[in-house]
Amino acid sequence: MKAILFLLVSTASFAQITPGPMPTLDQIGGMAKSANLSDLGNVATAKANLGIPGLSITGNNVTVNGKPFGTxxxxxxxxxxxxxxxxxxxxxxxxxxxxxxxxxxxxxxxxxxxxxxxxxxxxxxxxxxxxxxxxxxxxxxxxx
Missing domain, CATH: 2.60.40 (Immunoglobulin-like)
Known part of the structure; x- marks a missing residue:
């Protein structure tokens, strides 16, 4: 069985994608302006600021209503x-x-x-x- 490859040619223009820092949550409509998604510490801060009552994230420690979360x-x-x-x-x-x-x-x-x-x-x-x-x-x- 032969594979057939179709190539669609379009006159539409495409923007060049260049590597760079991840956008901040503020740039993509998020909650924390300083939370650059490439910075794991700030991601934890962003998660802690999600507005979930009782949720707290400090470093690797997650608590819910003041109690450690996990097994x-x-x-x-x-x-x-x-x-x-x-x-x-x-x-x-x-x-x-x-x-x-x-x-x-x-x-x-x-x-x-x-x-x-x-x-x-x-x-x-x-x-x-x-x-x-x-x-x-x-x-x-x-x-x-």
Whole structure:
């Protein structure tokens, strides 16, 4: 099969494109006159000035309503006693996350009944106490 190439010739004129700095948001109808899109620091400033209530960007840190935004992984190794049914894992976020997921990473840590989170701790509850052992309860915890 042969490829056929069609060339359309037009008398329209085209402006020459020359490399140069990216236009500022002000030049393209944006919000921040000083935000040159080629400057990542100013892009963050421009994003922070989008007018979204509660959004703040400082360097690489994003906060929404004063709380850090993102996922915070946590791991824990605890020791079962054979009769303890509640275990507490401290986190250092300083606020109550809106989401928590606890994943047992050892057989002895399985069969979690439920878990809760507050401003300082994740609490893991069992109906039946896990077997005794040294650091036999291993968890991955995801906080958001």
């Amino acid at each position: 915070y992984p946590l791991s824990a190794s605890l020791s079962g006693t054979g009769n303890q049914t509640t275990f507490t894992v401290a986190h250092s976020l300083g606020f109550t996350p809106s989401f928590v997921a606890v994943h047992p990473n050892s057989n002895d840590a399985a069969n979690i009944r439920y878990y809760t989170v507050d401003a300082t701790n994740v609490t893991i509850y069992y109906t039946t106490a896990p077997v005794p052992g040294s650091n036999n309860l291993i968890y991955s915890i995801e906080l958001r």
